[in-house]
Amino acid sequence: MVGIRIMHTLGIIGFGGMASYHLSQLRNNLSDIITVKGVYDVQETRQQAARDAGLVAYESADAMFADSEIDIVLIATPNDAHADYAIRAMRAGKNVMCEKPVTMSSEELKEVMRVRDETGKLFTINQNRRKDPDYIGIKNAIANDGVGELRQIESRVIGSRGLSYGWRHCKVTGGGIILDWGVHMIDQMMTMMPCKLSSLYCTMRFDTYKEVDDHFHLTLRFENGVNAIVEVATNNFFGKPRWYAACADGTIQVSDWGQPTVTVKPVDAEFVWADEIIQTKMGPSRTMLPRRQSEIETIETPLPDVINGVDHNYRCLVDAIEGKGALAVTAEEAMRTLVVIEKAFESAATGKAIEMNI
Numbered sequence: 570m571v572g573i574r575i576m577h578t579l580g581i582i583g584f585g586g587m588a589s590y591h592l593s594q595l596r597n598n599l600s601d602i603i604t605v606k607g608v609y610d611v612q613e614t615r616q617q618a619a620r621d622a623g624l625v626a627y628e629s630a631d632a633m634f635a636d637s638e639i640d641i642v643l644i645a646t647p648n649d650a651h652a653d654y655a656i657r658a659m660r661a662g663k664n665v666m667c668e669k670p671v672t673m674s675s676e677e678l679k680e681v682m683r684v685r686d687e688t689g690k691l692f693t694i695n696q697n698r699r700k701d702p703d704y705i706g707i708k709n710a711i712a713n714d715g716v717g718e719l720r721q722i723e724s725r726v727i728g729s730r731g732l733s734y735g736w737r738h739c740k741v742t743g744g745g746i747i748l749d750w751g752v753h754m755i756d757q758m759m760t761m762m763p764c765k766l767s768s769l770y771c772t773m774r775f776d777t778y779k780e781v782d783d784h785f786h787l788t789l790r791f792e793n794g795v796n797a798i799v800e801v802a803t804n805n806f807f808g809k810p811r812w813y814a815a816c817a818d819g820t821i822q823v824s825d826w827g828q829p830t831v832t833v834k835p836v837d838a839e840f841v842w843a844d845e846i847i848q849t850k851m852g853p854s855r856t857m858l859p860r861r862q863s864e865i866e867t868i869e870t871p872l873p874d875v876i877n878g879v880d881h882n883y884r885c886l887v888d889a890i891e892g893k894g895a896l897a898v899t900a901e902e903a904m905r906t907l908v909v910i911e912k913a914f915e916s917a918a919t920g921k922a923i924e925m926n927i
């Protein structure tokens with residue numbers, strides 16, 4: 570028997586770049602469960618863009634919240650407006666899909682969660698990069714390629730163009746790279762580890778604008794002993810591997826976006842050292858002599874086909890509204906990432922490692 574789907578109706582607050590992407594995903598892939606009705610944006614040019622796209626342009630956010638047809642509100646404004654709109658939307662009886670970073674601070678998020686619990690509405694965050702193929706691919710390789718326990722994992726995104734324009738330059742609107750790309754990469758690392766975080770240390774750079782960070786290098790130490798590095802740079806002209814995982818019995822790399830996972834491990838644990846020091850490219854050494862091809866096994870696996878993260882997050886939200894499933898991303902998970910970011914700022918400012926228990 571084919572189940573009857575309930576149609577949901579969505580309104581968008583903040584109709585810029587990311588909301589336009591949501592609109593195309595919603596229209597192309599989610600039209601079986603969600604209709605997009607209208608938009609509210611503070612800029613008249615964006616209100617007109619909404620009309621041109623066949624949407625209602627509400628005269629205010631409150632006018633949208635008063636529309637009883639709308640049951641889901643997407644918040645895709647600059648970061649400083651997320652909390653206020655989320656609270657007002659839930660108080661008006663709407664469920665909320667909020668763009669990342671969920672809020673500007675853990676204090677703001679606590680208030681959002683209080684209102685969520687008070688109103689009984691659903692609140693989720695678009696951490697869509699949990700469905701990135703490279704992220705799922707590295708997790709699969711660690712689990713399936715016979716490389717033993719994970720010891721160190723490194724996640725990097727490296728660019729050279731500086732910070733993007735507009736509100737991303739200003740502290741007051743939640744600019745800076747750790748709140749932009751960092752929140753995705755830290756969320757991936759926090760949800761990948763099966764245990765608590767026990768300490769962190771962070772350095773930051775402020776090369777392009779003095780007010781907001783454009784580079785961070787964060788070391789996370791987890792209770793299982795795994796050391797994780799997350800680095801996002803905007804002013805570096807050489808890349809580094811997107812992922813690098815050093816395990817007890819092998820090493821895995823994803824060299825760049827879209828590239829396969831490559832695992833290298835020894836074929837034979839028995840290993841005989843040469844008696845003599847050997848002349849190598851790096852000078853005389855036994856320790857750093859590269860392995861012969863016959864001594865190693867290489868496993869190359871294409872990245873998996875994965876559902877688009879935005880599509881997944883909406884499908885889970887709708888299932889949760891209908892009581893058929895759980896949210897893909899919870900405020901509690903977003904809180905952990907936000908606390909890491911707050912402590913990363915503190916560590917970068919003081920030059921000290923910080924003990925954690927989250």
Ligand SMILES: NC(=O)c1ccc[n+]([C@@H]2O[C@H](COP(=O)([O-])OP(=O)(O)OC[C@H]3O[C@@H](n4cnc5c(N)ncnc54)[C@H](O)[C@@H]3O)[C@@H](O)[C@H]2O)c1
Pocket residue numbers: 582583584585586587588609610611612615644645646647648650668669670695696697735736749
């Ligand atoms: N999940 C992702 O991968 C991803 C990617 C990009 C951006 N984002 C997030 O999406 C949000 C928007 O980013 P963007 O790149 O679309 O920015 P943007 O500047 O392109 O768009 C923001 C829009 O919000 C409008 N706006 C500003 N203040 C407003 C207010 N108080 N009320 C209503 N509208 C307001 C602006 O006029 C603009 O049209 C940010 O939180 C950002 O972090 C997420």
